[in-house]
Amino acid sequence: MPITHYLSQPAIARALPWPLALPSWQRGLRWAGLAVGLCMMFDGAWIQAKAQLAQFLIASAWASQVEQNTQAENRSAATALAISKPWPWADTWPVARLQFAQHDIDLFVLDGAHGSALAFGPGRLHGTADPGEAGVSVVGGHRDTHFRFLAEVAAGDRLSVTNQMGEVQEYQVFDMAVVDSRVTPLTAHAQDDELILVTCYPFDALQAGGPMRYVVRAEKMEASTQEYGS
């Protein structure tokens, strides 16, 4: 076997050092494979890094936003809440802060559950209430970044939600479910104060765009509004 193997190499290849010993098309393929592989790894890592880094920028935007709102507390209720964008060209801004103390999670919810917001943080679905406010609020987050921890969340878990006025509301998780978005519609009674966290399922699926969703529902607990200490 070694002999045949030896004999199988063309004479010229034997004389040349590696990697030039290989036929050129094979070399090309390998270089391409290496390049593409690295690019993909960079792409994947970039998504992860962006998700983490953006939250730092958002945190400072949030702080200034809450400060403006609390200072302007004496203004009439009709005045719009202050908006401060985490970076000048951002098309979204923080609308609430979610904290799961027992999971060591501190997240800022962005406005809009579209791709360009979800890349930087969980997003509130348009047409639903802001988290912490009265009514139903739907927040979506990527299962492989911000909402990865939802896999560990259990019924009875507490979370605190800070609204844009800096007021803190306590919520309690009462339901988790895996649903097929093609079959089960996402519904809620508009009069309930509910926070619905949605992420994709299964958590470790490779491809994006699957129909399954993981839906965590939390309800507002008895009014325990307290001032947010800056």
Next chain:
Amino acid sequence: MSRVQLSQVTPAFDRTQESELGLAAVMPQVFSGPSSRSGRRLNVGEVGGLFLHLMAGLCLGAVALSSPAQASQGLAMAHSMAAMPMVSQAQDQSQEHAEATLETVSLDDISAGQLLFKTDTGGEYIQSLLLESRAHFSINGMLARVSISQQFENTSDEWMEGIYAFPLPEDAAVDYMRIRIGERIIEGKIREREEAKKIYQAAKASGRTASLVEQERPNLFTNSVANIAPGETVEISIEYLQTVRYDQGSFELRMPMTLTPRYIPGNELAANALNDGGVQNLQIEQGMGWATATDEVPDAQRVTPYMRPNQNTANTTLDETTEAELVNPIRITGELNMGMPLQGVDSQYHDIILERSDELYEFHLLNDWVAMDHDFVLRWEPVVGQEPQAAVFSESIDGEDYAMLMIMPPQLKGANGQVLNLALPKEMIFVVDTSGSMSGVSIKQAKFSLLYALEQLQPGDRFNVIEFNSDTHTLFPQPVLADAQNLQQAMDYVDNLKADGGTNMYPALQSALWQNTDEAYLRQVIFITDGAVGNEEALFGLIHNDLGSGRLFTVGIGSAPNSYFMRKAAEFGRGSFTYIANVGETHVRMRELFTKLQSPLSSDIEVQWPHGAVVEAYPERIPDLYAGEPVLVAAKLDVLNGAIQVSGKTADQTWQRELMIQTVGENQGVATLWGRRKIDQLLDAKAAGADAEVIREQVLDTALRHQILSPYTSFIAVEEEIRRPEKAALNEEAVANAMPKGQTMATPARFAYPQTATSSLWSLLFGFALVALSLLRWQRARRGFAYVASL
């Protein structure tokens, strides 16, 4: 030498096997989800998409440093392109796809409150199918033919299936349906329901445009349209016949335009209950509604369409809203030919413009378009003194004669010319619905009606008030005398009623019917509700079995009451039904009701057909009539010639009327209406306990002969041509109904699922696998070289 060549090929072979193995080793862990979609193998299209994604990512990598926001948008774009199912033989199409995707509505473009429906692919959101409707009435005497056209416009770039639930009058005989796609018109055919469904499913699967109209309840229908091409408009027209209602000297025609969400009582049926063997033999009907099937209402999904909130209509006047802003806009036109001078033609809740030429009236809406959030009611009155006393309409079809007969019983007048009053002491049980669906204006109307009714009670009458939502609450344990103190207590009680909770009607009705009764009193149950229930049949059964000698009257409240329930409950209860659709007319309608309650009944009504004629007439037994109500009979007979005698008894006096008929004009639709009434009668017999299978056979036979919709027949229209390409996916979409005017949103709101995954894991793993693989190869090649060198 051949051996040598083989060995040279072998490594390449190994490589491909290995690369597959390498992937396969990763796949079981990550493709472990229950989703069938992520479980399938990669195909060429996906790998292509992956490369596209990658290239886009690369190009944008540089941009990312200067503007992360743009980059993220770009990435999102690349994602959606990668997620798109790519068909290798339609590459130019995929290009179109990608462009169109960018045009679809993002959540940001939609103002709050609008409901969106999610498509199946790639997490795009599209606006729901736009819907525009037109209704045209042609009223000739007591017969009305109404045609309704609905346009479904597919604003998306994908093939769509739309499902829309819509109401029609409960006595409508739907006898025509057609679809129009561009210039092509396909007429629908009546088929046995299951057969029609199969034809529809087959057409849907094969890519033909098809429409299926099914009857879910006598007043609730669903229309499914499959394979609407991207950007295409499909128009579906249906026509129905209806008898005009004549009561208290005025004619009325009502077209329901939306639905009050039905309350679905009972225990949820789990989808697997069917497999439990024998315990449940109910079928769970697949639909697109919000409710889950229960043991009492197995077809809940099909009778609970999603509602769209009313936008702005509450605060803006009609002039300010344009068609585009309306929820489900409709245009209404019509002509009215009664063959007699009319005193007034009025639409109760919509402003209309009336044009008259002789005895023909034409009408259309003042505002061309209105939202379909409120029943359309047209009411007209003959000139005083010219009220019709009798009328006959007839039609001959296939050698058979059909006739519809209307006769007014004589009004008994007292000595002073007043309508005679009943002196019998009454026992009135008021049952008022305070469920969530009554919230808003409805509960106010209910309270007004109830307070008015309490004021009408005479000393010596007895009464009780029962309130129900999820629970039933009775004001007095027993009916009490209508003295000042009891009345005051009742009025206070009524004042404090609030609307909240479910519509658990059965126990309330039961407690009203089971109240202890005194033989000396005439028991009258006044039922004030919007009838938003899904278990109508169970309630009819209860009324039929437990009413005894009493009578049940229904008062329909709200802008879209379930008139099928109102009418049938009153029919089973030998009472009458009254609609009150706005607070302003509460007094007028309640006064009419009380006049009825207090005037003597016409009973023992019999119709003597011409001597020797073979007749099949419906209703078989003519119900007792209240003052102002006409006798209305539809008949099939062999000879349409001779004298018809109608006799009856009013307050112990007998009366008789005679009517000569001969074959006169052809009134189209009489035969169809006769068929519809026969079906009605058969279904009533079923509710009263007749054998369901026998009834089904008879209904099916009648419906097929007269070509009308029924619970067992559906309209189906299928286009011959196959239009949807085999590879294009078909998306389902429910069209939401407008919320009845004045009602607050009590049904669940429906939200779109956000797209909540990135391909970061995929990129990382696949990238890693690629890098590892190419390095591995090199490693091995290097080893091979080292070996060679060592030689």
